[in-house]
Amino acid sequence: MHWASAKNSLLMAQIWFCLLAVLAIPTSIASTTQIKAVRMWASPESTRVVFDVDRRLEHNVFVLNNPDRVVIDLENTSFSNSMGDLDYRNSLVKGIRSGVQPNNVLRVVLDMKSTSTPKSFLLNPTAHYGHRLVIDLEPLTGSTGETTFDKELPVTASIPAVGRDAVVAIDAGHGGEDPGALGKRGTREKDVALSIAKRLEKLLSAQEGIKPVLIRTGDYYISLRGRIRKARQAKADLFISIHADAFKNGRAKGASVYVLSKKGASSEAARWLAASENNSDLIGGVSLDDKDDLLASVLLDLSQNATQAASMDVGSRVLQELVGAGEVHKDQVEHAGFVVLKSPDIPSLLVETGFISNRQEENLLRSPRHQQRIASAIYKGIKQYFNENPPAGTILAKNIPDNNLQHRVSKGETLTSIAKRYQVSMRNLREANGLRSDRIKVGYTLIIPFSDGS
Numbered sequence: 001m002h003w004a005s006a007k008n009s010l011l012m013a014q015i016w017f018c019l020l021a022v023l024a025i026p027t028s029i030a031s032t033t034q035i036k037a038v039r040m041w042a043s044p045e046s047t048r049v050v051f052d053v054d055r056r057l058e059h060n061v062f063v064l065n066n067p068d069r070v071v072i073d074l075e076n077t078s079f080s081n082s083m084g085d086l087d088y089r090n091s092l093v094k095g096i097r098s099g100v101q102p103n104n105v106l107r108v109v110l111d112m113k114s115t116s117t118p119k120s121f122l123l124n125p126t127a128h129y130g131h132r133l134v135i136d137l138e139p140l141t142g143s144t145g146e147t148t149f150d151k152e153l154p155v156t157a158s159i160p161a162v163g164r165d166a167v168v169a170i171d172a173g174h175g176g177e178d179p180g181a182l183g184k185r186g187t188r189e190k191d192v193a194l195s196i197a198k199r200l201e202k203l204l205s206a207q208e209g210i211k212p213v214l215i216r217t218g219d220y221y222i223s224l225r226g227r228i229r230k231a232r233q234a235k236a237d238l239f240i241s242i243h244a245d246a247f248k249n250g251r252a253k254g255a256s257v258y259v260l261s262k263k264g265a266s267s268e269a270a271r272w273l274a275a276s277e278n279n280s281d282l283i284g285g286v287s288l289d290d291k292d293d294l295l296a297s298v299l300l301d302l303s304q305n306a307t308q309a310a311s312m313d314v315g316s317r318v319l320q321e322l323v324g325a326g327e328v329h330k331d332q333v334e335h336a337g338f339v340v341l342k343s344p345d346i347p348s349l350l351v352e353t354g355f356i357s358n359r360q361e362e363n364l365l366r367s368p369r370h371q372q373r374i375a376s377a378i379y380k381g382i383k384q385y386f387n388e389n390p391p392a393g394t395i396l397a398k399n400i401p402d403n404n405l406q407h408r409v410s411k412g413e414t415l416t417s418i419a420k421r422y423q424v425s426m427r428n429l430r431e432a433n434g435l436r437s438d439r440i441k442v443g444y445t446l447i448i449p450f451s452d453g454s
Contacts, residue, residue, distance in 0.1 A: 033057040034080040035106075036130075041176040042091035043220035049093065049110065050177055051133040053077075059133060061120045068112040070137065072120070077106040092116050092137050115140045128179060165211035166386055166394045168204055169231035169346070171241040172197035172214070176221030181246035183362035190219065192244040192365045196353060199375035200242070207383065209395035224339040231346055237391040238314060239348040240378065241338070244365050246357035253361050254329035255374070256352040257319040259311040261335030309410050310347035313389065318351065318381030325377040326354075326364070351378060392448065407446045415440050422448045 037052040058075040079098070088094055095111040116137045123132040172194040174180035180189025197214060204212035213234040215227050222230070231239045315333040322328055329352070341348040353374045354361040364370040390396035392407060407418055415438040419429045426438070432449045440446070 031076055032104075033074070033077040035074075035077060036080050038083045038086065038096065039177065040086050040088075040091060040093065041220040042087075042089075043176075043222065044217065045138065047092040047116075047137045048176065048221060049096075049135040049137070051108075051135075052129065053131045053133060054080075055131055056122055056124075057131075057133065059120065059122075061118050061135065063116075063118065065115065068115045070110040070112060070116060070118045070135070072108040072110070072133075072135065073101070074106045074108065074133075076104050079106075092139060110135070110137070112137070128182075129177065132177075164394055165209055166238070166391045166396050167234055167236045168210060168212045168382060169234055169236035169239045170197045170200055170204075170212055170214050171227050171231070171239065172216045173241060173243040174221075175216050175219055178221055181244065181356045183246075183356035183365075184359055185362055185366070187356055187362050187366055189244045189246075189356060192353070192356070192371070193242045194219070195368075196244075196371050196375050196378075197242050199372055200240070200378055203375060203379040204382070207379075210382075210386065228339075236346050237394075238382065238385075239341075239346045240382070241341070241348070241350040242353060242378075243350060244353045244356055247355055248357075250357050250359070252329065252355050253358040254327040255319075255322045255325070255354055256329040257315045257322070257333050258336045258338060258341070258350040258352070259308065259315050259333055260341040260348065261337055307345060307347055310389070311341070311349055314347055314381065314385040315349040317384045318349065318378050321377035321380045321384075322351075322374070325373040326370070329355075407448050409440050409442055409444045409446060411442050413440075413442075414438070418446065418448075424449055 034054045035051050036054060039050045039052070041048045041050075057077055060073040062071050063069070064071060083096060086096065092113055093110050094113050096108065097111070098106060098108045101107045116139050119136045119138075121134055123129070123134060125131055172190070174190035174193065176190075178190065180193070182188060194216065197216075201212040201214055204210045213231075213236065215230050216222055227241070228239075312333060319328065319331075319333055323331075333349075336350075338350050341350055354365050356362050356365060386396050389408065390406075397406060407422070409418070415426065415429060415435070418440075419426050428449050429435075429446070430438070432447045
């Protein structure tokens with residue numbers, strides 16, 4: 001009994017020793033965050049630096065001048081790998097260095113090419129990445145620190161310039177750290193979308209009277225809100241968002257065309273795809289559920305009947321052309337709540353060029369020949385739409401008599417609202433169109449006198 005008691009006492013002493021040894025480990029060592037990689041994406045307007053980390057971490061960001069630097073202090077953090085080779089050529093950053101400060105703080109310094117404004121946020125793991133610390137950098141262009149890209153442009157009712165080009169904003173979905181859907185062969189949606197967008201741009205550039213504008217010209221991230229803003233800054237007459245998505249059913253195939261739905265998605269696939277696309281803002285670090293009144297108004301104002309009717313019109317023409325380019329998923333334009341379709345004053349549609357989740361279609365989407373067929377189909381649909389609905393004041397509106405503008409009446413519009421939009425008097429508007437009353441029919445084309453004569 002004495003031997004057993006001594007043995008138990010020895011065992012308990014060993015257990016206590018181990019516990020004390022564990023408790024003696026410094027907290028800074030036990031909870032050190034590891035930076036596994038550093039990635040950088042440069043766009044024409046900004047630069048994004050991403051730190052891939054193994055857990056959430058505390059950080060502090062501030063700016064130093066002379067020379068310009070952005071400093072990031074990270075508590076209990078160290079690099080588990082080297083930063084690797086980063087391409088600084090088109091970025092706002094000219095170099096990244098680091099060093100350990102007192103209290104086990106890792107200081108990372110971004111040496112800047114010019115004064116910049118940093119914005120930082122943490123991202124939780126997604127299907128593609130783990131925890132991330134994101135630093136967005138935008139250049140200062142004045143004392144206010146605002147860039148042209150940041151300024152919100154109000155909707156103004158002004159007479160468009162006569163003889164201008166019709167502007168088509170082409171939005172290649174996803175980009176940068178947001179690859180979009182992935183195929184079995186590793187095909188990335190962001191690459192397919194950009195390739196087709198560039199092919200469409202080339203086709204439209206060759207068309208007299210049309211000016212294409214690429215929302216994304218390279219492999220970088222733009223928020224959904226930013227895509228809308230850039231289209232409006234370009235004064236776009238039409239917005240086309242190009243995607244090549246996936247679906248939970250690997251047998252789903254064919255191209256689709258979507259316009260905004262006021263009451264929700266029109267099919268299970270539409271609901272699923274809309275949720276997938278809208279979540280790209282979560283991937284990019286922007287939550288849409290806490291936005292300001294400006295964005296809230298953008299989400300609501302697209303209910304304007306004129307914009308939706310135009311979206312349906314051009315969408316139907318594009319879908320008809322896609323039938324000749326390959327299979328289509330649905331034989332009619334579908335409705336879904338894609339955020340990028342929610343500009344209040346620009347006819348907008350989203351084209352799903354196929355399903356990367358389908359092995360056969362993934363192979364097609366990788367093919368330059370098929371990409372060209374898709375771009376050509378979209379181009380033909382746009383051209384048909386503009387031939388019959390040339391934007392007011394554009395070169396395409398060649399049949400306008402006496403250099404006057406034309407306006408096609410849409411549901412919900414009144415003669416008063418049209419006169420106000422073009423800043424002409426009701427009297428001159430009635431006289432120009434031989435109207436005896438203020439009643440007008442949907443689909444009727446009004447002549448808008450270029451000179452009010454007042």
